[in-house]
Amino acid sequence: MRMKIRFSYIVMFAILVIIACAEPAEEPSENLSQINTHQNIILIILDTLRADHLSCYGYHRYTSPSIDSLAAEGTLWANAQAQAPWTLPAHASIWTGLSVRSHRTIIPQAVYMDSGASVKLMYTLDRALPSLPVLLSEAGFSTFGIANSPYVSSIYGFDVGFDQFSCYLNGQERAGITVDSLIIWLEEHTEERFFCMMHLFDIHDPYNPPIPYNTIFQGDPDVGHFNWEVENNEILNKDEKDIAIDLYDGEICWVDDNLRRLFSWLRVNNLADETLIVIVSDHGEEFLEHNGIGHGETLFQEVLRIPLIMSGPGIERGMIDSTYVGQFDLLPTLLTWAGEDCSSYFDGTDILNGFNQKRVIPSSAVLHSLPRNQTPLDILENYHMASTVFNHSKTIMMSNMENFVSYDLASDPEEQTPLPGDSAGIEDVLFYWATPQLGFPEFAAKDETTIQALRDLGYIND
Ligand SMILES: [Zn+2]
Numbered sequence: 001m002r003m004k005i006r007f008s009y010i011v012m013f014a015i016l017v018i019i020a021c022a023e024p025a026e027e028p029s030e031n032l033s034q035i036n037t038h039q040n041i042i043l044i045i046l047d048t049l050r051a052d053h054l055s056c057y058g059y060h061r062y063t064s065p066s067i068d069s070l071a072a073e074g075t076l077w078a079n080a081q082a083q084a085p086w087t088l089p090a091h092a093s094i095w096t097g098l099s100v101r102s103h104r105t106i107i108p109q110a111v112y113m114d115s116g117a118s119v120k121l122m123y124t125l126d127r128a129l130p131s132l133p134v135l136l137s138e139a140g141f142s143t144f145g146i147a148n149s150p151y152v153s154s155i156y157g158f159d160v161g162f163d164q165f166s167c168y169l170n171g172q173e174r175a176g177i178t179v180d181s182l183i184i185w186l187e188e189h190t191e192e193r194f195f196c197m198m199h200l201f202d203i204h205d206p207y208n209p210p211i212p213y214n215t216i217f218q219g220d221p222d223v224g225h226f227n228w229e230v231e232n233n234e235i236l237n238k239d240e241k242d243i244a245i246d247l248y249d250g251e252i253c254w255v256d257d258n259l260r261r262l263f264s265w266l267r268v269n270n271l272a273d274e275t276l277i278v279i280v281s282d283h284g285e286e287f288l289e290h291n292g293i294g295h296g297e298t299l300f301q302e303v304l305r306i307p308l309i310m311s312g313p314g315i316e317r318g319m320i321d322s323t324y325v326g327q328f329d330l331l332p333t334l335l336t337w338a339g340e341d342c343s344s345y346f347d348g349t350d351i352l353n354g355f356n357q358k359r360v361i362p363s364s365a366v367l368h369s370l371p372r373n374q375t376p377l378d379i380l381e382n383y384h385m386a387s388t389v390f391n392h393s394k395t396i397m398m399s400n401m402e403n404f405v406s407y408d409l410a411s412d413p414e415e416q417t418p419l420p421g422d423s424a425g426i427e428d429v430l431f432y433w434a435t436p437q438l439g440f441p442e443f444a445a446k447d448e449t450t451i452q453a454l455r456d457l458g459y460i461n462d
Helices: 002-021 030-037 065-073 087-096 132-138 175-187 238-268 327-337 376-382 423-433 448-457
Strands: 040-046 075-081 142-147 164-167 194-200 275-280 305-311 319-326 360-366 384-390 393-397 404-408
Touching: 040 087, 040 238, 040 327, 065 238, 065 275, 065 305, 087 132, 087 327, 132 142, 132 194, 132 327, 142 175, 175 194, 175 238, 238 275, 275 327, 319 327, 319 360, 360 423, 384 423, 393 423, 404 423
Parallel strands: 040 194, 040 275, 075 319, 142 164, 142 194
Antiparallel strands: 075 305, 275 305, 360 384, 384 393, 393 404
16 A cells, blocks of 8 residues: 555656646636636626716715725726616616617506506516626626615516525615625635625615714704605605705715725625626716706716726726716626627627727617506607717707707716707617617516506407
8 A cells, every 4th residue: 555655656746747847838828817817796786876976976075985995996987878767777788788779678657547547567677688697607607696676676587697686675775784695695605706796775765874874964863864745747845955965975975885894895805806896877866957856757967977987807997988888888898807708799898998989879768757548569669768979979869759959968068058959969869779679578567456457458368
């Protein structure tokens, strides 16, 4: 036995000598070295966060020290555009790398029945489309998703591709608990290559930041909660706009503080150097800039200009990129960063390695305030709106392919001076509107009432 062991040692030694004397091994290929350092991805989606309320985007208030420090260590895109002004279609663009007209996860909202009742009919994400979690899971990533809105839940197909996925459907789970849940999962998966998606809903209305964040920007601790009051399409408490903004900004501070805990944890656990952190929003929020509140019904920059920040290995430090990009660029960008095949078709593109800067960035939505007795098809065809941005020139199609307005975002970033529809812009919008449909989503029928309504509308044939 002893001889055998000794012989084995001799053989091993000989092999080592042969290896040592052989031609020097080639340098690791770029791909291999990339995989060694370009290890993990954490995608953080901050619902309803408009870019211009973060200090790193020039906001006059100091709302986001942790996000600012992440931006200083990485790259900030100054002109990132949402593909839709509300949660469901915007997330579908993040998931699929497609524009709304391609994935078609849109909403024929509030369909009125003959009885006068209305039902909200929503499309789900088409689970057959290639998506970020599915592609990264297939590439060997351990995948974890946690969300705080029903529109980012399994009901709408957003759990697809995740090894573990949870969603607080009432949208009221706080950032503190959600960040804790992510850290608990990370503690058990540090040895794996991981992709985590964390969606935080705190910044979305109602604006009610926890103590002490409720009094950071307005001093009265009794005003800890704000909701817009609307009656017959009229906003009753317009003069309380400043309170709304104070509390909205307080929510941003609260979320930022919780992100600091996550960033610290990554550093302490030696994961920061091999983990790409991405911060993005699904859409912004209106505070009466164009007489509207909330989001979802317009395509102005207060709802379309979103933050996009990346920090981690392979990302240029301290860089501000002013190129117009979209949230649909995330999928091809992250896939390429991870060294994975990116040969499927996407409307988005890899924004880390240079691209044709003459790119049109589209967005679209369906109007919410609709006449009664419209079928979903009527709504999709007649009550839509779309916009495109090319360099600083933005054109919005209000509805019916007839009503166009343009803005020069360089001289008029707040879109206060409408210009007649620019002919090139109109062409871009109509070209976008003719985008071939790639996703074929289904209705998310949530309950018997909705199912019956669908049946009544002829969408379900028993
Ligand atoms: Zn949202």
